[in-house]
Amino acid sequence: MxxxxxxxxxxxxxxxxxxxxxxxxxxxxxxxxxxxxxxxxxxxxxxxxxxxxxxxxxxxxxxxxxxxxxxxxxxxxxxxxxxxTSLLGRPPVANCDRIVVVIAMAEPEPDPEQLSRFLLTAEHSGQPVEVVFSKADLVPPDQLESWRQRVRSWGYDPIAVSTASGDGLAHLKERLAQRGIAVVCGPSGVGKSSLLNALVPALALRVGTVSGRLRRGRHTTRHVELFPLAPGALIADTPGFNRPELPRDPAVLPALFPEIAAALRDGPCRFSNCRHRGDPGCRVGTAWDRYPYYAEGLAELQLASAAALETRPQRPPSGPSRRRQRQQEPDLG
Ligand SMILES: Nc1nc2c(ncn2[C@@H]2O[C@H](COP(=O)(O)OP(=O)(O)O)[C@@H](O)[C@H]2O)c(=O)[nH]1
Ligand SMILES: [Mg+2]
Ligand SMILES: [Zn+2]
Missing domain, CATH: 2.40.50.140 (Nucleic acid-binding proteins)
Structure with a gap:
């Protein structure tokens, strides 16, 4: 029964x-x-x-x-x-099954470090990640190809699309038409809303012009909403934000780089606490494209966690002095 x-x-x-x-x-x-x-x-x-x-x-x-x-x-x-099964933080989406990171080939100019940060945030969700090169119509084929090679070396298989010419849309739709929820993210102005409009029949999301500082936010996607892409497959547009935060814990950073995971597949580094920064016996090494981002990201997170430790309030003494201390604290209410 x-x-x-x-x-x-x-x-x-x-x-x-x-x-x-x-x-x-x-x-x-x-x-x-x-x-x-x-x-x-x-x-x-x-x-x-x-x-x-x-x-x-x-x-x-x-x-x-x-x-x-x-x-x-x-x-x-x-x-x-x-x-x-899962909850994304920003924007909040529950039960997300895959993340689509969109980067434009032009207007705005692609920024590899920004793309990398989006990828790290996407990897942090633990879900499969797809990379989309949008506005492919704006660059010559060799430029597209060199970006493709570069991002392949990062461990991804990007799909180039153009909503202007329609190129790549069927291929992308095929890849995304799987059961579950896909969340589209990426910097503002790269064409996320245009892409959804092209992928989802009968959708009319607001599409912004590439906005200058003053106009930012006028045409943005304000709410997260899921749209039907194919039977059982849903897709969400998200508001663009330009610099996603790295995860707080420096220890999780290496796992967010597919290049590091690939290098460690055949065995671990000599030291189990290896930070993969050119240390002796490190299997990852420093000769890979995103190494500078990795090293900078690690330094940034280590600095932030050290600062957090320093500013952490001292454990308050027990007894009467504790009460006094509490009275001295400013009233934040
Ligand atoms: N040339 C070209 N422009 C595009 C393409 N896709 C979107 N755009 C333009 O890029 C601008 C921003 O698009 P929008 O979808 O609002 O980007 P979003 O902020 O990522 O949602 C708009 O002016 C679109 O017309 C494309 O494939 N080619
Ligand atoms: Mg949008
Ligand atoms: Zn190492």
Whole structure:
């Protein structure tokens, strides 16, 4: 007996489940796992206050159980938050299955270090990462090829696309049309929204002009929203931000470079705490394209974690002096 049968035998309604595709103010749009009467695919839902009290925040990508369904009105309430497999921080997207990093070949000029940072953030999610070279129409083929070779040496197989000519779009769609949620990220102005418009039929996302400082934010994508790319495949546009943060812990940095992982596949470095900075017996070495980014990133993170240790408040003494100390603290409320 399936879950539905069991629920019926116990006299309960089988739980209707769906996936949150958008959130705005107190409402969320939920796409139903099984279409409702009349083939209804989406419901506009409120969130039960007890969900909020329990501290459960619902994000786009979450699977939820619905109650109080009003089919004719297309309304319901989210009663349950189902367990998630992952949660991206910025933007918040639950249950993401792959990340697509988009970098333009021109307008704006590609910045390899910026691309690298996006890739590190994407790798930090633990999900598979795809690289897209957008605006391929703006550069000659040899320039495209040299970027392709370079990023291949980083461990990726980039797809060049152009929404202007349509080149590469079918190939990209094929690669992304897998079950699950793909999140598109990258600097602002590289053509993420244009790409989604080209990939998802009947979508009309706002596309910005490449904005100068003053116009930044006027045409940006403000909310994360999931769109159907293929049966079972969803894709999210995200607001552009230009310098993603590295993960806090310097120890996780090496694992975010496919080049390092590849070098260590045949065996470890001589010292188990090797930082891969030209140390004796290091298998990774320093003769690889992104080594300077790795070394700088490591230094940046080590400095930040040392600074964090220094400014960490001293353990307050116990007893009366502790109370006094607390009174001296400024009231931040
Ligand atoms: N030449 C060219 N321009 C593009 C292409 N894709 C997008 N653009 C332009 O790039 C600008 C920024 O696009 P948009 O999709 O808003 O970028 P987003 O900020 O990454 O979402 C717009 O003016 C688009 O018309 C492309 O393939 N070729
Ligand atoms: Mg956009
Ligand atoms: Zn090493």
């Amino acid at each position: 399936g879950a539905e049968g069991e629920a019926r035998a116990e006299g309960r309604q089988p739980m209707v489940q769906g996936l949150v595709t958008a959130i705005q103010a107190n409402f969320c749009q939920v796409s139903l796992e099984i279409p409702g009467p009349g083939g209804l695919e989406q419901l506009l839902c409120t969130r039960r206050s007890r969900l909020g009290q329990a501290g459960a925040r619902i994000h786009v990508g979450d699977r939820v159980g619905l109650e109080g369904i009003d089919w004719p009105a297309g309304r319901a309430a989210v009663g349950d938050l189902l367990p998630r």
